[in-house]
Amino acid sequence: MAQKPSIPKGTRDFSPLEVAKRQYIISVIKKHFERSGFQPIETPSFENSETLMGKYGEEGDRLIFKILNSGDFLAKTKEEFLQTKNSLKITPQISEKALRYDLTVPFARFVVQHQNELEFPFKRYQIQPVWRADRPQKGRFREFYQCDADVVGSTSLWQEVELVQLYDAVFSDLKVEGVTIKINNRKILSGIAEVIGASDKLIDFTVALDKLDKIGEDGVKTEMLAKGISEEAIDKVQVLFNFSGSLSDKLQQLRELLATSEEGTKGIEELTFICETVEELGLKSAQLNLDVTLARGLNYYTGAIFEVAAPETVKLGSIGGGGRYDDLTGIFGLKNMSGVGISFGLDRIYLVIEELNLFPETVSNASDILFFNYGNTEAKYALKAIQKLRETGIKAELYPDKVKMDKQFKYADKKGIKYAVIVGETEMQQNIFGLKNLHSGEQQNVTLQELMSKFL
Structure with a gap:
């Protein structure tokens, strides 16, 4: 296992x-x-050891992560240091770089x-x-x-x-x-x-x-x-x-x-x-x-x-x-x-x-809107709208697969997406979108312009 x-x-x-x-x-x-x-x-994540060592006191030196030299790092180490197990003497010979x-x-x-x-x-x-x-x-x-x-x-x-x-x-x-x-x-x-x-x-x-x-x-x-x-x-x-x-x-x-x-x-x-x-x-x-x-x-x-x-x-x-x-x-x-x-x-x-529970509710990486996927034709119609929304700074995404609505609803819920857009044959014929509030369940038909205005 x-x-x-x-x-x-x-x-x-x-x-x-x-x-x-x-x-x-x-x-x-x-x-x-x-x-x-x-x-x-910005500076590199690691520096030459001599840049860092000796700058933070004895305790600080012990807390510095040393990076082992590549290759056979013990080959150049003096035998006497290895035999006495003197780590202070060995370290400079096997590690020339350290994390900052x-x-x-x-x-x-x-x-x-x-x-x-x-x-x-x-x-x-x-x-x-x-x-x-x-x-x-x-x-x-x-x-x-x-x-x-x-x-x-x-x-x-x-x-x-x-x-x-x-x-x-x-x-x-x-x-x-x-x-x-x-x-x-x-x-x-x-x-x-x-x-x-x-x-x-x-x-x-x-x-x-x-x-x-x-x-x-x-x-x-x-x-x-x-x-x-x-x-x-x-x-x-x-x-x-x-x-x-x-x-x-x-x-x-x-x-x-x-x-x-x-x-x-x-x-x-x-x-x-x-x-x-x-x-x-x-x-x-x-x-x-x-x-x-x-x-x-x-x-x-x-x-x-x-x-x-x-x-x-x-x-x-x-x-x-x-x-x-x-x-x-x-x-x-x-x-x-x-x-x-x-x-x-x-x-x-x-x-x-x-x-202290001070993070604003607006702090989230979730999309503003999830467009449900009803099939290829509907998805193409949705992506045209999604492109316009993204150009105005609205976070919108399309569910990638045509699956049961229950699965798409659960996806939106777990990601914390508050609104879904439903596009079927009727909506495409009328050039509108069905906007559903996933918290309240309220749904209304809106134009693309009205949809943009809702989130700007």
């Missing part, structure tokens, strides 16, 4: 309706990207490679799949789409303000109200580590602090102590464990905490400009929240850091994120090319909209 086919864990098939819903989300995101002046690019982990690093490579062809500041958007060898769970997949918008070639903080507005515009358009746009600044995190005398433990400090919601104050302090951060240092940042109030209140608490840190003060100035400007301009439905525990992308973010949380009624992780990177292109030899960007998590946004 043949084995039942399956797909790898962390990947999915999508039905026609699911694809229609995904395309709806993408169309809204794309619309707002283009309204904001971003231009589309995100869209940001390939974009940096694109900018460096095509720098003489681009006009700076360069605003690009990119909507393509990425792959991560992660452990699959709800909202976390091994293959998923990212929808990115980045600006490179400008250090202006107005870009951060516009990206906050872009998040707000997209989620408002999708009717996903109540999202929280969390914001922090890498310089503030560096300033905190400096003030407590633990600059060399910045990563350990921020990773522990980021777990405050999950393991609580005592758990975070225990982890910090285990990482070699002293009790005296932890006491200096006690205010962070009860960090609350308005944006201005939080900024003032940080000013007092980081008064002796030049870098931390610079971060506060940047955040103050962004937060105060956004507050003055206003947001449609999103909330902007200063979250000092936000510490994503520390390997390349140098300024503002963003993360978007779903509405509180939906228990899901982040649905977007991004930040400022002052020298991401520097890893490819192009110095002093500052950039800032954000990403929308298409798959998680889909789950949020589905859970």
Whole structure:
């Protein structure tokens, strides 16, 4: 007996309706990207390994899907590496390419490679799949789409303000109200580590602090102590464990905490400009929240850091994120090319909209009309009309076979087609069409022009 086919864990098939819903989300995101002046690019699904490795930290490197070299890939591998089973030494010799982990690093490579062809500041958007060898769970997949918008070639903080507005515009358009746009600044995190005398433990400090919601104050302090951060240092940042109030209140608490840190003060100035400007301009439905525990992308973010949380009624992780990177292109030899960007998590946004039942009823890939097939003569008459309808943008199809009406009715029902056109000898003689509402059962005779008007 043949084995039942399956797909790898962390990947999915999508039905026609699911694809229609995904395309709806993408169309809204794309619309707002283009309204904001971003231009589309695409990059290969796989890159040279050296382009990706070492750009995401040790954990990120482990999650990159490596592609085996073609042919006898073990032939050129050193025997000593095979005998010691040293995977870190073997991997570069048997795999020279890898699936992209995100869209940001390939974009940096694109900018460096095509720098003489681009006009700076360069605003690009990119909507393509990425792959991560992660452990699959709800909202976390091994293959998923990212929808990115980045600006490179400008250090202006107005870009951060516009990206906050872009998040707000997209989620408002999708009717996903109540999202929280969390914001922090890498310089503030560096300033905190400096003030407590633990600059060399910045990563350990921020990773522990980021777990405050999950393991609580005592758990975070225990982890910090285990990482070699002293009790005296932890006491200096006690205010962070009860960090609350308005944006201005939080900024003032940080000013007092980081008064002796030049870098931390610079971060506060940047955040103050962004937060105060956004507050003055206003947001449609999103909330902007200063979250000092936000510490994503520390390997390349140098300024503002963003993360978007779903509405509180939906228990899901982040649905977007991004930040400022002052020298991401520097890893490819192009110095002093500052950039800032954000990403929308298409798959998680889909789950949020589905859970909140926010997909419009009009989101469907079903045809508007199904012409029933009564025979060759009737089918030819129907196709002439179908051609006219399609030219005006109406989705119409002909059932391909002359079969019992019951089967054609079931076909329309399963595809979600609401109207059927019935054409027999009488209709052809009078040059009309029988239009039947398959939900109500109501039927009327219409001309071709009236049929078009019904769906335009």
